[in-house]
Amino acid sequence: MYRLIFWPVLAPSFLLGVASGAMVPVLVLGALALGASPALAAGIVAMAGATALAVTVPVGVFIDRVGDRRAMAIATAAADGSILLAVVALAGRLGVDGRGRAVDPPPRPLPASAGLTLRVGTVGPMPSSPLARPRRVLASALVALTLTACSLAPAPSPSPITSAPSPTAGATTAASTPEPAPASAPTVVGLGDSIMAGTNCACAGPLAAYADAVERAGGARPEVTNLGVAGWTSQDLRSFVLTDPDARAALAGADTVVVVIGANDLFRMGGPSDTARATTLPRKVLLLHAGVGAALQAIREVAGDGPDTYLVAGYWDILAPSGRSTPESAATTAAVNEALRAAAEDSGMDYVDLASAFAASGDVAALISDDGLHPNAEGIRVIGEALAASHP
Incomplete structure (x- = not known):
């Protein structure tokens, strides 16, 4: 019975988890582009991870009962993948590309006149x-x-x-006569x-x-x-x-x-x-x-x-x-x-x-x-x- 309802009922939850994970980089980049702090972006990543776990863990427990280990692996990959995509997007936006070069440095804490x-x-x-x-x-x-x-x-x-x-150039005055403040x-x-x-x-x-x-x-x-x-x-x-x-x-x-x-x-x-x-x-x-x-x-x-x-x-x-x-x-x-x-x-x-x-x-x-x-x-x-x- 469990196996009969797995694909038509539970498979869509996998798709939901994957879709949610795919949206996380978009949400993170959008928040940063609108001036959100890195802490808020990190919060979005954490919420995405919690959502992915909420979607996949109950389904994974059910799958474990029916013994479909392959489907369990898919559920785990969906959760891990969504979090990984978010982390990559966050890291890329905050200043590191694939070669380790800064691509969008945040404002420096001290003002400077730069070369x-x-x-x-x-x-x-x-x-x-x-x-x-x-x-x-x-x-x-x-x-x-x-x-x-x-x-x-x-x-x-x-x-x-x-x-x-x-x-201001001028003659030296006596020590007893203070100069007016400029x-x-x-x-x-x-x-x-x-x-x-x-x-x-x-x-x-x-x-x-x-x-x-x-x-x-x-x-x-x-x-x-x-x-x-x-x-x-x-x-x-x-x-x-x-x-x-x-x-x-x-x-x-x-x-x-x-x-x-x-x-x-x-x-x-x-x-x-x-x-x-x-x-x-x-x-x-x-x-x-x-x-x-x-x-x-x-x-x-x-x-x-x-x-x-x-x-x-x-x-x-x-x-x-x-x-x-x-x-x-x-x-x-x-x-x-x-x-x-x-x-x-x-x-x-x-x-x-x-x-x-x-x-x-x-x-x-x-x-x-x-x-x-x-x-x-x-x-x-x-x-x-x-x-x-x-x-x-």
Whole structure:
């Protein structure tokens, strides 16, 4: 009797266990992509294991009674397989691929100004953030575009770049006559990717260049703190400002916040052949707008009433090899910058047009470092001038 009801009644429970196991990686990746903590993802894995055992153990006991050892082995494999799939998915999302290389590192606990190595290909799944409200259709200019895909991989980082105010020159006063305390310098905090970090520029980075430009124009030299990290996406930035106490303190005490973010979001959305499709690129630009918008809203939330000014910089034609633009790369960069402009305006921040600043130099290629992607010292100077001009 037991054997007669086994296949029509109990076999579907095996299928349910296998289907549940197959869904676990999807649930884990989805939770992580939406900003869930690794602890929550581990909880999903544990729940999946409990579910698999709840499905398979009673069935296994029944099978053991009827003596079908092969079916018992299938039940055990279904439970073990579901848990294994979840663990593999979790490990892969948290930073290890099949060759032991980091593919999507979590935000670093301490801010750093990082070097960067160039690597061709995709670097991992695209992170996503809660959807910001889109302001306009960003895809109208995206028809038959071809992208050259590249990726930004983080390298070991030195300490954050800071620039202190220049000492005030003057005659030495008598010890009995105390000097008046100097007026406090304005403070500027920078957040973003390898552009903010000053990767491969052989210089102190864009915030130091900004401070130089302000001082040349006769203003008080600001004190700057550069929290840029090479390889970061908008999701990395959002997680950092929401969880890192040093970042929260820096933002709360800043007068001006400067943000450069978004290029890595685009680079991580697919390989060259996928990204080049005109049918998929508009969607990617909309996702870029949403991810950057969520990061900017998080910055606003953490900074509170501290900063008076927020500057969000766009990009020059970062898709052009060594700054030599093509019609396709220029059109794509224009769409990307439009998404960044919209995200900035949605968050009540000012947009800084670096594409126009680079084009005004007359030779964009002369502003790009030997890696063909990042600005050199002269390019960083142009960025600093553009930031200062946008906020006199």
